[in-house]
Amino acid sequence: MVDLRGQYLRIKDEVDSAVMRVIDQTAFIGGPAVKEFAAHLEEYLGAPHVIPCANGTDALQISLMALDLKPGDEVIVPAFTYVASAEVIGLLGLTPVMVDVDPRTFNICIDALPGALSARTKAIIPVHLFGQSCDMEPLLAFAREHNLYVIEDNAQAIGAEYTFSDGRRAKTGTMGTIGCTSFFPSKNLGCYGDGGAMITSDDQLAEKLRMIANHGQRVKYHHDVIGCNSRLDTLQAAVLDIKLRHLDEYCAARAAAAAYYTARFKEFDPEERYLQVPVQSPCSTHVYHQFTIKVNSGRRDDLKSFLAERGIPSMVYYPLPLQHQEAFKHITRSAGSLENSSECSSCVLSLPMHTELTTAIQDRIIEAVISFFH
Numbered sequence: 001m002v003d004l005r006g007q008y009l010r011i012k013d014e015v016d017s018a019v020m021r022v023i024d025q026t027a028f029i030g031g032p033a034v035k036e037f038a039a040h041l042e043e044y045l046g047a048p049h050v051i052p053c054a055n056g057t058d059a060l061q062i063s064l065m066a067l068d069l070k071p072g073d074e075v076i077v078p079a080f081t082y083v084a085s086a087e088v089i090g091l092l093g094l095t096p097v098m099v100d101v102d103p104r105t106f107n108i109c110i111d112a113l114p115g116a117l118s119a120r121t122k123a124i125i126p127v128h129l130f131g132q133s134c135d136m137e138p139l140l141a142f143a144r145e146h147n148l149y150v151i152e153d154n155a156q157a158i159g160a161e162y163t164f165s166d167g168r169r170a171k172t173g174t175m176g177t178i179g180c181t182s183f184f185p186s187k188n189l190g191c192y193g194d195g196g197a198m199i200t201s202d203d204q205l206a207e208k209l210r211m212i213a214n215h216g217q218r219v220k221y222h223h224d225v226i227g228c229n230s231r232l233d234t235l236q237a238a239v240l241d242i243k244l245r246h247l248d249e250y251c252a253a254r255a256a257a258a259a260y261y262t263a264r265f266k267e268f269d270p271e272e273r274y275l276q277v278p279v280q281s282p283c284s285t286h287v288y289h290q291f292t293i294k295v296n297s298g299r300r301d302d303l304k305s306f307l308a309e310r311g312i313p314s315m316v317y318y319p320l321p322l323q324h325q326e327a328f329k330h331i332t333r334s335a336g337s338l339e340n341s342s343e344c345s346s347c348v349l350s351l352p353m354h355t356e357l358t359t360a361i362q363d364r365i366i367e368a369v370i371s372f373f374h
């Protein structure tokens with residue numbers, strides 16, 4: 001699905017010397033690379049504050065903690081997403097309110113938001129799934145109208161750009177109250193272990209997020225609030241600082257691979273009788289964290305097995321929407337139909353997508369898919 005080794009080998013010299021420098025300095029926690037990387041990411045995103053933390057799930061949790069929500073307060077989240085987006089809501093004793101996704105973009109359905117609202121609604125977590133932005137302009141307008149916080153789950157879309165109707169552009173993760181991202185190795189900006197960050201333009205909130213991630217203390221051993229211990233290792237920051245310089249190249253390589261898959265599948269199946277290629281939203285660029293097709297006629301699992309027999313990996317992200325997960329059954333309020341989420345779970349298939357794909361590798365994958373349908 002990914003080729004982390006191939007990607008490493010192309011930047012081996014840079015990475016090795018950065019890692020050796022950290023080891024040499026033995027500043028494993030809170031070393032200079034952490035601040036340097038955060039500053040470079042602020043610059044890249046055009047955001048005033050990037051607060052690094054231990055992983056993307058912590059970023060979401062700390063964000064919710066910083067907003068002073070009370071048990072029973074409701075947070076709107078799409079039903080078709082990675083579990084972390086909703087897990088943190090439940091963990092803090094808040095109520096996840098699940099809404100459906102747009103079956104073309106896999107992102108939160110804006111029309112479903114009004115039906116999800118109650119007197120206890122406090123926040124929305126839009127997830128920029130698979131690499132493109134949710135339709136943020138109407139979502140932000142809705143949030144403003146109803147006084148809701150917006151926490152963007154940007155774990156899969158770092159580098160993607162949203163265009164507002166007046167032509168203004170913004171990077172995903174910088175539009176809401178707080179943006180959260182993950183540096184898990186297979187993410188578009190991945191480190192060599194776990195890592196994550198929060199993004200905000202609010203100075204006071206930045207300070208609070210920093211404090212919560214550091215045991216609720218501003219001054220060492222003086223604890224103002226209950227916090228947690230969530231840090232980005234210096235070694236990971238050093239790796240990320242190198243990889244950030246290559247992020248735009250990485251996005252371009254993914255987009256080129258996606259364009260090739262799309263062109264070949266459209267040529268094979270112009271009427272989409274067998275499969276549907278990803279639909280690119282008109283208001284966002286797509287950084288293709290995943291290249292996710294929809295397989296028609298209930299044949300997804302058969303195609304997946306067929307590919308596996310030929311040594312070609314593929315993955316189902318995600319096989320069970322949140323409303324059907326045991327852990328969520330008793331804590332969730334569902335709002336409206338979630339049929340698109342169920343439908344997506346039954347037919348999506350993600351094909352290998354990474355920065356090291358060659359046309360030759362893609363041809364093997366594409367030809368195997370085509371031969372399945374013939």
Ligand SMILES: *Cc1c(COP(=O)(O)O)cnc(C)c1O
Nearest residue numbers: 055056057082084085155182184
């Ligand atoms: C990866 C991911 C997360 C969590 O990130 P971790 O670093 O693994 O904790 C959250 N949300 C989404 C959509 C993700 O893909």
